[in-house]
Amino acid sequence: TVISGSGNMTINFTVTDAAGNSSNCSMTLTKRDVTAPIITGPANKQVNTDTNLCGAVVKYAPDNAIVFSQNFVQGATNSTYCNAWTTFTNQLVAGNTYSKLTIKGTYDQTGVSVTDPAVIAQIAAALKNGTNGTWTTNGRTWAVGNCGGPGALSATNGYVCSCDQNGYVVRPCIDLQSGYGNPNWGGVNTATCNGPSQNITVVFELSGGGNGTGGITATDACNGAVTITQTAGLASGSLFPVGTTTNTFTATDASGNSSTYSFDITVTDNQRPTITAPVARTVNNTPGTCGATVNLGTPVTADNCGVANVTNNAPATFPIGTTTVTWTVTDVNGNSQTATQSVTVIDNQPPVMVCPANIDVYATSAAGAVV
Numbered sequence: 001t002v003i004s005g006s007g008n009m010t011i012n013f014t015v016t017d018a019a020g021n022s023s024n025c026s027m028t029l030t031k032r033d034v035t036a037p038i039i040t041g042p043a044n045k046q047v048n049t050d051t052n053l054c055g056a057v058v059k060y061a062p063d064n065a066i067v068f069s070q071n072f073v074q075g076a077t078n079s080t081y082c083n084a085w086t087t088f089t090n091q092l093v094a095g096n097t098y099s100k101l102t103i104k105g106t107y108d109q110t111g112v113s114v115t116d117p118a119v120i121a122q123i124a125a126a127l128k129n130g131t132n133g134t135w136t137t138n139g140r141t142w143a144v145g146n147c148g149g150p151g152a153l154s155a156t157n158g159y160v161c162s163c164d165q166n167g168y169v170v171r172p173c174i175d176l177q178s179g180y181g182n183p184n185w186g187g188v189n190t191a192t193c194n195g196p197s198q199n200i201t202v203v204f205e206l207s208g209g210g211n212g213t214g215g216i217t218a219t220d221a222c223n224g225a226v227t228i229t230q231t232a233g234l235a236s237g238s239l240f241p242v243g244t245t246t247n248t249f250t251a252t253d254a255s256g257n258s259s260t261y262s263f264d265i266t267v268t269d270n271q272r273p274t275i276t277a278p279v280a281r282t283v284n285n286t287p288g289t290c291g292a293t294v295n296l297g298t299p300v301t302a303d304n305c306g307v308a309n310v311t312n313n314a315p316a317t318f319p320i321g322t323t324t325v326t327w328t329v330t331d332v333n334g335n336s337q338t339a340t341q342s343v344t345v346i347d348n349q350p351p352v353m354v355c356p357a358n359i360d361v362y363a364t365s366a367a368g369a370v371v
Contacts, residue, residue: 036259037220039228039251044264047240049271054242054305056267061216061236064206066091070172071199081172086150092124092204100205101142103155103168106198112155112168114142117207124204127151147174153202170200216261218251227252231260242269242305242333269333273303275310277327277339283318284348291317292345296325299339303331312341320347 009028016022042060050056068088070081098120104111114120119135119142126133126144130151134143144151145160152171154160160169218226233247234240244266252258278297286292296314301307307329314325322344330336361369 036257039218039261041216066204069201085172092128097207272337275329276300277341280342282344
């Protein structure tokens with residue numbers, strides 16, 4: 001016997017003899033779920049540090065967002081646009097919790113946004129259900145209108161179907177037979193709805209973004225609810241430090257069975273430190289020495305994770321002439337960089353001459369004397 005569902009099952013038995021006498025009994029079968037859910041997640045990931053950061057921002061869970069993005073051609077009425085829009089709006093189901101709505105395009109990569117969850121939910125519902133509405137938040141009017149086809153969306157001016165001034169209007173499904181004028185799709189930050197060809201993107205961001213457990217999935221043999229929690233590591237989208245961070249997630253089913261999944265994010269510091277050597281030095285020799293002791297100065301160094309040490313190959317005493325000094329900076333993770341400094345020693349000390357003592361000599365001939 002296969003016991004489906006959950007909970008207890010009562011089985012009744014009846015025995016009857018040849019004379020018609022009978023007795024009854026029953027037993028209870030209790031189904032116990034002892035199978036742990038199956039949990040899966042991302043593979044191990046290795047990345048380098050982000051520029052000027054001692055770590056890397058790593059997103060291992062996908063962004064939770066519903067996105068519409070199409071490259072529109074000026075004046076075109078392509079059913080592909082409308083089909084994509086319909087697929088997009090069908091995802092705006094009841095129960096979604098939104099954190100941000102944005103319209104942007106080729107001529108405004110930042111676009112316009114609304115972050116009021118209640119307003120976004122109402123806009124989403126209107127688009128999904130094909131109803132009309134306007135909402136004003138932070139001085140901007142958002143509108144949804146049924147322009148003879150699945151709902152169109154606008155921001156800034158509220159002209160969703162007529163669009164007679166600058167605005168952010170997306171209406172891929174406008175019905176050309178319904179008297180709504182311009183057959184174009186709308187426009188983003190362009191002079192009229194008949195804007196130049198461009199890409200238009202609409203994004204509904206769901207609460208949690210990519211920083212939850214969206215990259216971790218779990219299934220259960222009993223098809224019950226499974227709760228996934230992170231028990232170690234950092235959330236997706238966090239700044240992961242240099243080294244290896246182990247991220248562990250636990251999936252627990254309704255019966256309390258659990259299983260874990262772990263993966264590593266390894267961040268390598270591949271950025272060399274920077275160093276600027278002191279300025280070139282020109283000095284005179286130390287009196288009485290064929291060279292000089294030189295105060296070289298201090299180089300300027302920096303590193304995304306920190307400098308461990310700075311060294312140079314300067315001699316204790318610099319000889320006459322020009323010597324190139326090589327400075328080396330090493331960071332805490334073993335990366336190094338060099339810079340050079342020129343040191344010139346000039347011999348400006350005249351030689352010392354000692355003359356012989358005076359001597360007296362006698363002429364040995366009329367010509368004089370040999371000395």
